[in-house]
Amino acid sequence: MQLPSLFSHYYLIKEFSKREIFSRYRGSVLGIWWALLTPILMLLIFTFVFGEIFQAKWHGGSGNIAEFSVQLYAGLVVFWFFNEVITKSPGLIVSQSNYVTKVIFPLEILPVVTLIGSLFHLLINLAILLIAVAAVYQEIHLSILALPLIILVTMPMLLGAGWIFSALGVYVRDISTLIGVFMSMVMFLSPIFYPIEAVPQWSRWLFEINPMSLPIEWIRGCV
Template sequence: MSAFYSLWRHRGLLRSLAWRDIASRYKGSTIGLLWALITPLLMLGIYTAVFSGIFQARWGQDGGPIEYAQQLFVGLIIHGLAAECLSRSPVLMMSNSSYVKRVVFPLQLLPIVTLSSALFHFIISLVVLIVFYAIVNQTIPLLGLLYSPFVLLPYLVWLMGISFLLAGLGVYFRDINQIMGLITMILLFLSPVFYPASMLPDHLQDIFLFNPLTLIIEQMRTVLLDGGAPDWGLLGLYSVGAALMLLVGTWAFKKMRGGFADVL
C-alpha cells in the first residue's frame, strides 16, 4: 500500500515523466507526435492490402480478408503493448542510472512511466481500429467500447507487475534484456495473433490459456469486433492472477532496489 500511496503522491511527476518519454521518441522529427498516428494507420493499411489483396486470407469459415485484417490488428496491438513493457523494463534502471545513484528519486515511477508510454500508443492504435471498423461496418461498437476497459484493466495490472519484476532483475542479470527479445517474439507466434484460438486442437486450448495474452486478445476481439460480452468468469480468474503478479513484482522490486546503486 505504501508503494501505491507513493505513486499517488508523485502523480504530477509521473505525468511529466510519461509525457517526456513519449515526446522524446519523436524529438527532432519534422511532424513530431503525428508519427504516433501515422504509424498505426500505415500498419492497418498495409495489413488490409496484403491480406485482402494478395493472400485473400479468411478469418474462420465466414470471415473475409477485411475482417482478417481487423482481427489481426487487435492481436498485434495487444502484443505490442506487452512487447514494449517486456523489452524496456529490464534496462530501466541502467538507462536512468543518474536517478539511482545521484538523487533521491522514487524509482518505482519508472516502470509505470514505461507502461504509460506504451498505453498511449496502444490507445492511438485502438482509435485507428475503431474508425476503420466504423467505416467498414457503418456503425460504432459502443457496447464494445464500454466493455474494453474491463478487459484491459487486469492486463495492465499484470503488465505493471511484470514490469516491476523485470526492472529489478535486469540490474543484476543483464542477460534478461536479450532473453526478453526472444520471449516477445515467441509470444507473437504462441498467442492467437495470426489465428483464432478456436483453431487450436482441443487438448491445447486449455494450455494456451496460461499464456497471459491469449485471453485478453480473444476477449478484446469478442467485445470490439464480434459485439459480444466478455467472459466475466475467466476475466475474474485472470484478475486474481494479475493481482498476484503485481504483488510479487512490487515486493521483489522493493527488496532489490537497495542494491541498485552498488551494482550500477
C-alpha cells in the same frame, strides 16, 4: 508496492510520462504523428503478407480481407501494448543511472512511466481499430463500452511484470535479449493471426496460460 507511495510521486510521474511519450518523436519531421502512422503502416504490411501472399482467411469469417485486417489489428493492438512494456522494463533502471546514482530516486515509478507511455499508444491504436470496425462492419456495438474495463484489468498485471523485469535487469543483463526473443515467440503463440478456436485441442493449453490470449479475445468480442 503501495499505491500511496505512487500517488506521492504524482508530479514526477507526470513529467517523466510526458518525456516518455514525446521524446521518442522529438526531432523527427512528422513528430507525434508517427504514433498514428506507425501502427497503420504495420497493419498494411501484415495484411498484405498474410492476406495477399499467404491468402490467410479468418477462421469462421466471411473470407473478406477487410474483415481479416480488423481481426488481425485487434490482436496486434494488445500485443504492442504488452510488448512495449515488457521489452522496455529490463533496461529501465540501468538507463536511468544518472538519476539513480546521484540522487534519492523512487525507482518504482519507472515501470509506471513506461506503462503510461504504452497506454498512450494503446489508446491511439484502439481509436484506429474502432474507425476500421465502423468502416468494415458499418456499425459499432455498445459492447465497446467494456474496452476501458479490459484495459484496467491488464494494467496491474503489466505493471507487476514491469517491476519484476526492471529489478532483474539490474543483475541479469542478458534478460533484455531473452525477453526480446521470448516476445517474438509469444507473438505467434498468441491468437493474433488466428482465433483461438482454430488452435488444435492438444496445444490449446499454451494459449490458455498466455496472459495475452484473454485480452485479445475480449477486445475482439467487444468490436
